[in-house]
Amino acid sequence: MAFVDPPPHGPDAQRLYDDDVATVGYVMNASRLWAHQPASSDALFALMEQAAAPLALDRRRRGILVAACASTMGDSYCSLAWGGRLAAASDTDTAVSVLLGGDQGLTTAERAMAGWARAVARDPNATVRADVQVLRDAGFSDGDVFAITLFVALRIAYSTVNDALGARPDAALRDAAPAPLRDAVDYGRPVG
Template sequence: MDATGFLRAPDPTADTQRLYDEDIADLGYVMNLTRLWAHQPATADGLFDLMRSSLADQGITQRQRAVLVAACASAFGDSYCSLAYGTRLADAAGEQTAAGVLRGNDDALTIAEQALAGWARKVARDPNATGEGDVQKLRDAGFDDTQIFAITVFVALRVAFSTVNDALGARPDAALGANAPEAVLGAVTFGRPVSA
């Protein structure tokens, strides 16, 4: 296994180069997971479009989205997305709050964010174990049924994304590990190690 996973590099095409160029423009480097998803650029585009559209016009903030992904990814055992979204959550809410979410402690979150984190973990760990009471907690926190559906779709798509990355050996980027706050790094004790 190398940093990008178990697969060989995809054949170069205009679409693979577009994905790489987008990463370089946004981050200054090509992410390991982009090299993996470059095997099917149209699938990557479609999945990310679907994730974006699932929460479009639902009133979910960037901070709430970071809570959803950090809680989902850590419950699922995905180090890559846990580091990425733990860092985003740290930027929005502080590194101790982010580290808490990654460890399953939501005390520093708002009531609405606690409901989101709890739901994301349940969906990621055992969706058949959810019940009406779990949905009611989201309603009580201010989310309507359309939002609850959208949130659930988003979390399920994140699980699918993480499943592909993890199964094919994508390791978190060295830059991601270097830029993550210390408390976030300390909370991510699972999944694949950061690239050298």
Template sequence: MTFLAEPEPTPQVQALYAADVQDHGYVMNLSRVWAHHPDANSRLFALVAEVARTGGLSMRERGILVTACASTLGDSYCSLAWGTKLAAETEDADLAAGVLTGTDAGLSDREQAMASWARRVAADPNGTTSANVDGLRDAGLDDATIFAVTVFVALRLAFSTVNDALGAVPDTELWANAPSAVADVVTWGR
């Protein structure tokens, strides 16, 4: 499930696991990683939520950003989880699969610009240019939103990096619940 041993069952660990069971019906492998410091998990996601809120990012936009950056990073866990969420949010599994593969069919110009930016940030943040930022502006994003999108993607990359480095394998249930259009294209990661 992960490269780490199961942590001691403190009240914080038990609360993290109980939340998984309530939300998903099982304890997720990534929660077994983050159970070694549950407060870090909750603080990270509080910050992710705050950045998304202040940036005005819709759930659909969040799904596009996470799916684009996770697939670029080669993170199968978040690619499956967020590809599935994006498919449900848009009621279009092929759209989610398109974001995972980088074709971006069905996305608006703004969404395509955001997906492209997420991939650039994930692949080579030092390779971004002012022309790339201008492309975001041309798609209707203001500088505050560009900042929020960038921080959101960077925080999601940090989360994915911890999970991937410590061997969190996508849960069997995650694979089983993913639409086939999503599951079929996720051929990377663990």
């Protein structure tokens, strides 16, 4: 389900696959890709956790950041995965709104986060001081702004590898997503 074949079977790759089966019930297409460098996958996800730690992001806010970032990039895989998680943590209408850039159902702080995630994903060189001020006005410290930015940038790195190498969203992600969410994700790679 990607442009490169899965690597030869080994214990590190098997650990990724076993983790998937334990958490989602199947081996994800992205894991088959990242099995080429399981240690890099582990390090990237550990760094994402470290970046997000100062924010104490719950599933809803993490979903807002990832869904806003992924949809801006046109990443169907993470949009379906995290749109679904956001729908479960809030509701379908909120998740669809975030994917479409409307941000209905979000608090002021959550709207600021989503807007910043989109700005970073769209064109980080186009951000200006006033964009950061929106986050400050929503109650985020400069350290929080750095943490949000680092988390989003690491998610961009993850999505970029998946998208560039043709990882297609898992059919199980599509099947588990509410119909309005599936309809909203009309971009990126087709389901594999």
